[in-house]
Amino acid sequence: MTSQSILVTGGAGYIGAHTLVELVASGYTPVVLDDLSRSSMKLMDGVKQLTGKQLSFYQVDCADKTELRRVFGLHPEISAVMHFAAFKSVNESVEKPLLYFRNNIDSLLSLLEVMQEANVNRFVFSSSCTVYGQPDRIPVTEDAPFKRPESPYGATKQMGERILEDAVKAWKELKVVSLRYFNPIGAHPSGVIGELPIGVPNNLAPYITQTAIGKRSRLTVFGSDYNTPDGSCLRDFIHVVDLAVAHVAALSTIDQLPSRFEAFNLGTGVPVSVLELLNTFMRVTGVNVPYEIGPRRPGDIEKVYADPSKSNRALRWRTKLTIEDALRDAWRWEQNLAK
Ligand code: UFG
Numbered sequence: 597m598t599s600q601s602i603l604v605t606g607g608a609g610y611i612g613a614h615t616l617v618e619l620v621a622s623g624y625t626p627v628v629l630d631d632l633s634r635s636s637m638k639l640m641d642g643v644k645q646l647t648g649k650q651l652s653f654y655q656v657d658c659a660d661k662t663e664l665r666r667v668f669g670l671h672p673e674i675s676a677v678m679h680f681a682a683f684k685s686v687n688e689s690v691e692k693p694l695l696y697f698r699n700n701i702d703s704l705l706s707l708l709e710v711m712q713e714a715n716v717n718r719f720v721f722s723s724s725c726t727v728y729g730q731p732d733r734i735p736v737t738e739d740a741p742f743k744r745p746e747s748p749y750g751a752t753k754q755m756g757e758r759i760l761e762d763a764v765k766a767w768k769e770l771k772v773v774s775l776r777y778f779n780p781i782g783a784h785p786s787g788v789i790g791e792l793p794i795g796v797p798n799n800l801a802p803y804i805t806q807t808a809i810g811k812r813s814r815l816t817v818f819g820s821d822y823n824t825p826d827g828s829c830l831r832d833f834i835h836v837v838d839l840a841v842a843h844v845a846a847l848s849t850i851d852q853l854p855s856r857f858e859a860f861n862l863g864t865g866v867p868v869s870v871l872e873l874l875n876t877f878m879r880v881t882g883v884n885v886p887y888e889i890g891p892r893r894p895g896d897i898e899k900v901y902a903d904p905s906k907s908n909r910a911l912r913w914r915t916k917l918t919i920e921d922a923l924r925d926a927w928r929w930e931q932n933l934a935k
Contacts, residue, residue, distance in 0.1 A: 606681030612680035833922065864904065
């Protein structure tokens, strides 16, 4: 068992918190940094409950280099960074593009600069399948060209990858893994940690569970006239625990990868439609979700799902959980929140 110390930015967020649990389970010692602007100590409490460990936690804005230097100074044992901290709302990014560029790009640059000063040179980046736009070929592989991003949020992920690709060319010790998430859903099977959307959820799965519990009156399915088997959009929904495990796999293989910048799709490879996800939720939970069919949501991609074969091979990782597992777990979490 290794006892490497890993700085996890955005560790109090949805994917960050699930990854903390998997890191601890694999013997790593996470040091957590989060400004709590979009996240919650509730998830850190849940992580403590699940791991039995009180992790070092710093409420720090990742763009603040003075504070970053302080954290690296206090933890000279840090050997790698996982960077989850970012704003992630597509809608909000359209309304507040400058906020998104400032936050997502500044934090990445500050972190890289301070890592270089501290001589920490392993970096795992939270990217997104949004970098592909609507790909010409699906399932999409990592070498698919980037299309013009649909949103400022998507642009920050494309720019983030570009910054990292250029950084590895100049900084010869830097090793980067960029993980392109498809659609993470679900919660820890314990129901102790899960997604905590702020306000009305934009994303499908939390909207389904909030409607099921009665917080929302009905779900709108955005579009039923797409060129897909049932007319609703196709996505690649991946259980957040499978996603978290992939981060640990990335960390343990980063030194063996063929090049110092590698991008990986994190998805199941199985397309699932919006209506299928909704019907699966109702089937596995036995709870009715009132819904209506509405117009298309502007900016939505018709269909996108991963070819995960590069990740399966190089990270020696594959998804183990199903959408049924994810929806049951998300429902357990939603019910626990209501208690
Ligand atoms: N949807 C509904 N009703 C809702 C919410 C969503 O029908 O109330 C539909 C959407 O129209 C879409 C699908 O469910 O067809 C999935 O929508 P999400 O908002 O859950 O996810 P997206 O695929 O739009 O977005 C996700 C991430 C983004 C990322 C993007 C890349 O949330 O961070 O994938 O494609 F940029």
